[in-house]
Amino acid sequence: MSLTIQEIPTKDAPMALLLIADPSEDKIRSYLPGSKCFVASREGVVVGACVVQALGVGAHELMAIAVHPDHQRAGYGTALLKHVIELFRASGARRLEVGTGTFGYQLAFYQRQGFRVDHIDRDFFVLNYPEPIFEDGIQLFDMLRLTLRYPEQEA
Numbered sequence: 001m002s003l004t005i006q007e008i009p010t011k012d013a014p015m016a017l018l019l020i021a022d023p024s025e026d027k028i029r030s031y032l033p034g035s036k037c038f039v040a041s042r043e044g045v046v047v048g049a050c051v052v053q054a055l056g057v058g059a060h061e062l063m064a065i066a067v068h069p070d071h072q073r074a075g076y077g078t079a080l081l082k083h084v085i086e087l088f089r090a091s092g093a094r095r096l097e098v099g100t101g102t103f104g105y106q107l108a109f110y111q112r113q114g115f116r117v118d119h120i121d122r123d124f125f126v127l128n129y130p131e132p133i134f135e136d137g138i139q140l141f142d143m144l145r146l147t148l149r150y151p152e153q154e155a
């Protein structure tokens, strides 16, 4: 597997891919400016993407991460996530946060890289999206907040 991961200008963010992770294009467009976008490519074809937004001093949030359905379960999502984790570690970040509405396999995907459950943002998806969101036939209501702390930066 030869995977290339690079940061690209947010204006070139692959919207179709990001919509797999976040169903609202308006919402994605609202956080893209000021965020960083990373893409994973194989033989010149973009197979995965993620967006990271600065939250404040030393804190960042992974706003969306997705791998094209034809390429899932091949380790690309993990490679992209690890790349981002190490990049922000090297930049001196204290923590990386992520919110997920799906408490299924995505939870293990994040926990495997050291993310820990922080809290539940109750009714987040009802209050922040104009339309109900369904995943695997289940309506999303609450957002599970996870945090990866960089212990070497914690004073």
Ligand SMILES: CC(C)(COP(=O)(O)OP(=O)(O)OC[C@H]1O[C@@H](n2cnc3c(N)ncnc32)[C@H](O)[C@@H]1OP(=O)(O)O)[C@@H](O)C(=O)NCCC(=O)NCCS
Pocket: 020, 021, 064, 065, 066, 067, 068, 071, 072, 073, 074, 075, 076, 077, 078, 079, 099, 100, 101, 102, 105, 106, 108, 109
């Ligand atoms: C989450 C996502 C980015 C993971 O990317 P990926 O390239 O498929 O993940 P990896 O191949 O690195 O898989 C890592 C582990 O995650 C779990 N996993 C990933 N996809 C899974 C699936 N469809 N079903 C069950 N487990 C899955 C597995 O434990 C997997 O390890 P394994 O294959 O050794 O069992 C990708 O599945 C995706 O785009 N999902 C839809 C969008 C989404 O849910 N984004 C996150 C929003 S919170």
